[in-house]
Amino acid sequence: MFVFSLLFLASCRSLPPLPPADAARIPVDYAAALPVTFTAQQTMVFEFKPHWWWPTIRMTALGYAMVNRKTGDYAVVCLSPLGVKVFDVARSNGVVAAHTMFSVRGDDQAAAGKAISDDISNLYFNLVPGADAALKQKGHRLVFRWERVELEFDGVSGWLVRKKVWNQGVLSTLTFGDYRTRNGVSYPGTMTLENHRYRLILRTVTLEPRRLRSEGAR
Numbered sequence: 001m002f003v004f005s006l007l008f009l010a011s012c013r014s015l016p017p018l019p020p021a022d023a024a025r026i027p028v029d030y031a032a033a034l035p036v037t038f039t040a041q042q043t044m045v046f047e048f049k050p051h052w053w054w055p056t057i058r059m060t061a062l063g064y065a066m067v068n069r070k071t072g073d074y075a076v077v078c079l080s081p082l083g084v085k086v087f088d089v090a091r092s093n094g095v096v097a098a099h100t101m102f103s104v105r106g107d108d109q110a111a112a113g114k115a116i117s118d119d120i121s122n123l124y125f126n127l128v129p130g131a132d133a134a135l136k137q138k139g140h141r142l143v144f145r146w147e148r149v150e151l152e153f154d155g156v157s158g159w160l161v162r163k164k165v166w167n168q169g170v171l172s173t174l175t176f177g178d179y180r181t182r183n184g185v186s187y188p189g190t191m192t193l194e195n196h197r198y199r200l201i202l203r204t205v206t207l208e209p210r211r212l213r214s215e216g217a218r
Contacts, residue, residue: 018155023135023142026158027128027151034127035185035209037068042205044078046086048198061086063202067124076120089117119172119193119200122165127151159188170196178203185209 042063049056059080067074075090087100096117129135129144129151136143141161142153152162163174178189187207193200 017137018142020135023137023155024129026142026153026155027144027160030153030158030160031128033181033186034069035187035207036070037210038066038185038187038207039210040065040067040204040207042202044203045201046078046198047200059086069125072125074120074124087116089120091117091121115197118167119174119195122163122172122174123191123193123202127160127163180204182207183209 040063042065044061044063046059046061047056061078061080063076063078065074065076072094073090073092075088075092077088078086080086085099085101087098089098090096096114098114098117100116126149130146130149133144133146133151136145137155140155142155144151144153148166150162150164151160152164153159154161157179159179160176162176165172165174172193172195174194175192176188176190179186180189185207187204189204191202191204193202
């Protein structure tokens, strides 16, 4: 109990400023611990407003994901408990295909699909700061910001806890938590994505890494 108390106190107090090289290693080590390619089964809570004056619609669904961080390809399918497809999004060789059963803005299904595709990509890719990222240390948090992206890491655990992305002035906030380490890889058990269009909560039920001949995380 004494050891755990010390760890808790250490995580709450401010860390001494880290040298740039040490701070830069935290996101690199984080990305290296993630599975490069995997399949996952998830539960999803999906909330959206078809129109600004419409009440929020909330759906619980099952999600299935196949992700390859090496190639940037992925496929995500979201099904209602009755098996009705809520949306499916896939990217292969740089080409994105998306289908939804709802419209976020009027009847523009293409815009809704593109928005979901962009947000799904933000969940799984670009989790390492750019070479020109500026670093700010806030207590035990390390915040890297460059261009239109901000990544916030816990300097004690080394985990990514928050990601912010600005796209044409619109902010999407992604939070990561409940980290797990299994089968030699680590991953967030819970991910939440929120913007002005919708809110999506993903909880990973199972995740199976898939081995490649040559692996490297993006």
